Amino acid sequence: xxxxxxxxxxxxxxxxxxxxxxxxxxxxxxxxxxxxxxxxxxxxxxxxxxxxxxxxxxxxxxxxxxxxxxxxxxxxxxxxxxxxxxxxxxxxxxxxxxxxxxxxxxxx
Amino acid sequence: xxxxxxxxxxxxxxxxxxxxxxxxxxxxxxxxxxxxxxxxxxxxxxxxxxxxxxxxxxxxxxxxxxxxxxxxxxxxxxxxxxxxxxxxxxxxxxxxxxxxxxxxxxxxxxxxxxxxxxxxxxxxxxxxxxxxxxxxxxxxxxxxxxxxxxxxxxxxxxxxxxxxxxxxxxxxxxxxxxxxxxxxxxxxxxxxxxxxxxxxxxxxxxxxxxxxxxxxxxxxxxxxxxxxxxxxxxxxxxxxxxxxxxxxxxxxxxxxxxxxxxxxxxxxxxxxxxxxxxxxxxxxxxxxxxxxxxxxxxxxxxxxxxxxxxxxxxxxxxxxxxxxxxxxxxxxxxxxxxxxxxxxxxxxxxxxxxxxxxxxxxxxxxxxxxxxxxxxxxxxxxxxxxxxxxxxxxxxxxxxxxxxxxxxxxxxxxxxxxxxxxxxxxxxxxxxxxxxxxxxxxxxxxxxxxxxxxxxxxxxxxxxxxxxxxxxxxxxxxxxxxxxxxxxxxxxxxxxxxxxxxxxxxxxxxxxxxxxxxxxxxxxxxxxxxxxxxxxxxxxxxxxxxxxxxxxxxxxxxxxxxxxxxxxxxxxxxxxxxxxxxxxxxxxxxxxxxxxxxxxxxxxxxxxxxxxxxxxxxxxxxxxxxxxxxxxxxxxxxxxxxxxxxxxxxxxxxxxxxxxxxxxxxxxxxxxxxxxxxxxxxxxxxxxxxxxxxxxxxxxxxxxxxxxxxxxxxxxxxxxxxxxxxxxxxxxxxxxxxxxxxxxxxxxxxxxxxxxxxxxxxxxxxxxxxxxxxxxxxxxxxxxxxxxxxxxxxxxxxxxxxxxxxxxxxxxxxxxxxxxxxxxxxxxxxxxxxxxxxxxxxxxxxxxxxxxxxxxxxxxxxxxxxxxxxxxxxxxxxxxxxxxx
Numbered sequence: 002x003x004x005x006x007x008x009x010x011x012x013x014x015x016x017x018x019x020x021x022x023x024x025x026x027x028x029x030x031x032x033x034x035x036x037x038x039x040x041x042x043x044x045x046x047x048x049x050x051x052x053x054x055x056x057x058x059x060x061x062x063x064x065x066x067x068x069x070x071x072x073x074x075x076x077x078x079x080x081x082x083x084x085x086x087x088x089x090x091x092x093x094x095x096x097x098x099x100x101x102x103x104x105x106x107x108x109x
Numbered sequence: 110x111x112x113x114x115x116x117x118x119x120x121x122x123x124x125x126x127x128x129x130x131x132x133x134x135x136x137x138x139x140x141x142x143x144x145x146x147x148x149x150x151x152x153x154x155x156x157x158x159x160x161x162x163x164x165x166x167x168x169x170x171x172x173x174x175x176x177x178x179x180x181x182x183x184x185x186x187x188x189x190x191x192x193x194x195x196x197x198x199x200x201x202x203x204x205x206x207x208x209x210x211x212x213x214x215x216x217x218x219x220x221x222x223x224x225x226x227x228x229x230x231x232x233x234x235x236x237x238x239x240x241x242x243x244x245x246x247x248x249x250x251x252x253x254x255x256x257x258x259x260x261x262x263x264x265x266x267x268x269x270x271x272x273x274x275x276x277x278x279x280x281x282x283x284x285x286x287x288x289x290x291x292x293x294x295x296x297x298x299x300x301x302x303x304x305x306x307x308x309x310x311x312x313x314x315x316x317x318x319x320x321x322x323x324x325x326x327x328x329x330x331x332x333x334x335x336x337x338x339x340x341x342x343x344x345x346x347x348x349x350x351x352x353x354x355x356x357x358x359x360x361x362x363x364x365x366x367x368x369x370x371x372x373x374x375x376x377x378x379x380x381x382x383x384x385x386x387x388x389x390x391x392x393x394x395x396x397x398x399x400x401x402x403x404x405x406x407x408x409x410x411x412x413x414x415x416x417x418x419x420x421x422x423x424x425x426x427x428x429x430x431x432x433x434x435x436x437x438x439x440x441x442x443x444x445x446x447x448x449x450x451x452x453x454x455x456x457x458x459x460x461x462x463x464x465x466x467x468x469x470x471x472x473x474x475x476x477x478x479x480x481x482x483x484x485x486x487x488x489x490x491x492x493x494x495x496x497x498x499x500x501x502x503x504x505x506x507x508x509x510x511x512x513x514x515x516x517x518x519x520x521x522x523x524x525x526x527x528x529x530x531x532x533x534x535x536x537x538x539x540x541x542x543x544x545x546x547x548x549x550x551x552x553x554x555x556x557x558x559x560x561x562x563x564x565x566x567x568x569x570x571x572x573x574x575x576x577x578x579x580x581x582x583x584x585x586x587x588x589x590x591x592x593x594x595x596x597x598x599x600x601x602x603x604x605x606x607x608x609x610x611x612x613x614x615x616x617x618x619x620x621x622x623x624x625x626x627x628x629x630x631x632x633x634x635x636x637x638x639x640x641x642x643x644x645x646x647x648x649x650x651x652x653x654x655x656x657x658x659x660x661x662x663x664x665x666x667x668x669x670x671x672x673x674x675x676x677x678x679x680x681x682x683x684x685x686x687x688x689x690x691x692x693x694x695x696x697x698x699x700x701x702x703x704x705x706x707x708x709x710x711x712x713x714x715x716x717x718x719x720x721x722x723x724x725x726x727x728x729x730x731x732x733x734x735x736x737x738x739x740x741x742x743x744x745x746x747x748x749x750x751x752x753x754x755x756x757x758x759x760x761x762x763x764x765x766x767x768x769x770x771x772x773x774x775x776x777x778x779x780x781x782x783x784x785x786x787x788x789x790x791x792x793x794x795x796x797x798x799x800x801x802x803x804x805x806x807x808x809x810x811x812x813x814x815x816x817x818x819x820x821x822x823x824x825x826x827x828x829x830x831x832x833x834x835x836x837x838x839x840x841x842x843x844x845x846x847x848x849x850x851x852x853x854x855x856x857x858x859x860x861x862x863x864x865x866x867x868x869x870x871x872x873x874x875x876x877x878x879x880x881x882x883x884x885x886x887x888x889x890x891x892x893x894x895x896x897x898x899x900x901x902x903x904x905x906x907x908x909x910x911x912x913x914x915x916x917x918x919x920x921x922x923x924x925x926x927x928x929x930x931x932x933x934x935x936x937x938x939x940x941x942x943x944x945x946x947x948x949x950x951x952x953x954x955x956x957x958x959x960x961x962x963x964x965x966x967x968x969x970x971x972x973x974x975x976x977x978x979x980x981x982x983x984x985x986x987x988x989x990x991x992x993x994x
Binding site for chain 1: 170
């Protein structure tokens with residue numbers, strides 16, 4: 002698995018997770034990822050939007066226009082049923098993977 | 110992914126045009142928001158702006174990338190939405206058809222018959238008119254005729270010297286070749302007659318046909334006295350040699366002499382003018398035949414040189430014929446040539462018939478479509494509420510029309526598949542009713558093949574659009590919901606549309622019925638022709654004596670005499686005789702000079718159809734003796750004077766008082782022939798053609814090895830032919846009995862009868878089916894309108910309307926439609942009549958009696974179809990009718 006693919010897949014999963022509590026616009030998704038990871042995960046906003054649009058194309062999220070907290074026209078994303086299922090699957094995979102890596106590292 | 114309409118409302122509905130704007134809006138929102146946040150934390154607006162851009166990354170690249178992603182997505186979704194909605198339409202249509210099985214079954218049956226008949230006839234159109242001829246570059250092939258005195262009816266085959274001069278002098282053809290039809294007795298143990306053709310050596314080269322096995326003829330193999338080499342037809346090879354490839358080089362027995370097989374022709378090769386030919390041999394006519402410039406026996410085909418037009422070739426041939434007329438005036442005066450495309454020559458005679466039948470099935474399909482459209486209109490009116498609900502839920506008009514069309518196309522496709530099954534059996538039946546002797550060989554291979562399948566699909570879709578579009582447009586019309594709110598029950602415009610469709614059906618039915626009636630009358634006229642002999646209880650067969658064993662005239666005469674004597678002795682046989690050519694069988698003509706009349710110009714001497722007959726032949730056929738005597742034993746004596754019997758047409762043509770008896774003529778190298786008797790006229794070719802002067806010579810004075818035997822008896826033909834077989838086997842070992850058949854059967858199967866009976870059968874069947882459809886249409890529309898007017902009728906009853914006036918009200922509705930339809934139908938029949946005029950016999954294409962007859966029948970039937978709904982109208986209970994609202 003190439004690094005880029007790993008990163009892309011990871012970013013997609015993080016974005017899906019961000020949306021799992023309800024619809025958000027892209028800016029909110031970006032801020033949440035930056036703040037929650039406390040700066041560990043530092044991606045360009047551009048990559049994030051590419052991820053959002055890619056997820057929309059795969060019908061894992063859907064979008065609609067709405068008004069932001071300060072009454073600006075903003076594009077809101079929300080999970081689809083398929084997106085939710087995908088998130089569940091990917092989270093399980095990640096946990097299993099991380100556990101395995103963790104186990105190996107502790108053995109050393 | 111679910112695409113039901115309400116969901117669609119919540120979806121971000123981007124189109125390809127708004128994609129870039131949306132991407133920009135989203136990006137601007139992000140950057141503005143970030144700048145605001147940073148400024149709120151105390152950063153200067155300029156710094157905040159710079160940081161926001163840096164965090165974002167390459168803005169220009171992002172713009173392009175996101176927009177292109179979105180465009181791809183929108184495109185993909187549009188396609189999949191479309192497929193999903195079509196699938197949904199199909200499911201919906203299937204569900205709604207299942208809910209109305211009676212409706213679906215009626216429509217499918219109607220369409221299966223309509224499309225099936227259409228595809229069946231199309232298979233014949235395709236085989237006969239559309240499929241390319243099985244020759245290389247067949248469009249460059251032409252057929253050549255000689256024409257006498259510019260009269261195309263007076264055309265003939267070429268003489269061999271003329272053919273040679275055409276080959277030598279023309280500048281238009283790559284090459285010319287000749288052929289003529291023939292027959293062989295094949296085999297010696299159980300000899301059978303097989304169809305054959307004899308050709309010049311280059312015949313297959315001109316057609317561009319190569320042998321499937323072995324080779325075709327090479328130059329010189331058609332020379333006088335050359336050893337006989339033959340090619341086998343593919344079917345004959347399969348039947349008689351089980352497809353054995355080693356047949357090439359073998360010797361087979363033809364007419365009692367040996368011939369070497371040099372090849373087998375390809376399966377697809379056929380030459381329609383000659384029928385299903387078994388054996389192809391080089392021409393083998395004697396020098397006498399080949400040197401006579403006035404002897405016309407060779408059919409000629411030619412291949413046009415590249416770039417030479419038909420007109421140019423015609424002009425070339427005309428100038429050659431003019432030269433020949435100057436060089437050989439006795440034989441070639443007044444002779445020209447005719448050049449016609451080979452395809453026209455091969456199928457020209459059946460083209461009008463095939464197109465006529467195709468027109469008839471097209472009419473039938475139109476009526477079927479009209480009927481289905483009517484059913485859909487009525488059903489549409491019944492489910493207005495359902496459609497209104499769908500509109501209220503946000504279904505667009507276009508979407509609704511598409512959905513209704515899906516239903517129509519589905520009906521059409523299922524109907525089409527059923528139709529192809531109908532066609533499969535229909536084609537079989539169709540070919541089966543064509544007598545073998547008039548069946549073109551191309552029909553052997555017709556069936557539901559690729560072109561017919563494709564045609565079936567196209568016709569189904571066309572039919573679906575035809576019958577579905579108008580009802581769909583009506584059902585989803587704008588303002589339909591308003592109309593429904595106001596409680597109107599089916600507008601009167603819909604009613605008018607339905608009435609017009611039914612009137613159209615009636616009109617088309619008139620056209621088909623009058624066509625069928627005209628062919629019916631032609632057939633009746635044809636069958637009541639005075640044949641001049643009695644065809645009932647008359648059996649005929651041909652007997653062939655192998656040449657090798659019966660070289661002597663005396664043995665030929667004696668053998669046939671013995672056979673006829675023994676046949677006469679059979680129980681139940683009233684009379685028997687032999688003749689070279691029976692009635693309805695073309696023979697040769699001879700020219701002669703009448704003794705005592707001034708000599709005629711060469712080429713213009715009197716002619717007569719010629720045949721030789723035994724004593725008792727006229728009695729056997731019951732051809733009346735007008736004057737003079739029949740042949741008798743005296744004429745059989747070796748030294749007896751030459752005598753002849755002529756028909757009345759002969760007498761009328763050549764003698765002022767119509768009496769030929771006692772006159773004499775000279776022909777060929779023969780002695781003077783005295784006419785001793787005159788008999789009634791019998792057709793020598795087609796029964797609907799005029800009867801030419803005919804000359805009979807005593808069999809004993811001009812014997813042949815191939816004679817027809819006529820037997821008058823009431824006994825079964827099968828039994829008789831078995832007994833004839835036994836007699837021939839015992840009397841003349843090695844001889845063959847060919848084609849035993851009842852004379853009346855021969856007439857029924859003849860081309861002139863067939864050309865009326867076949868269209869009568871088919872158009873009659875189509876007309877009957879169409880009539881039923883039209884009556885169902887009348888019945889349906891009237892019943893429906895009675896059901897819709899229940900309330901109105903109830904009020905009328907409540908107000909004291911008489912039963913009679915209610916019945917009249919309903920019947921009048923049907924009668925109006927019938928009247929309008931009949932009027933339009935008669936007009937159409939008068940216009941279309943010219944297409945059948947040439948195929949009728951003894952009745953005009955615009956025969957008023959026929960048109961009146963079918964109009965009355967159809968009008969009466971239409972009114973009768975309204976009786977049931979009319980009775981229903983009288984039983985309307987006003988109380989129930991008014992409560993129902």
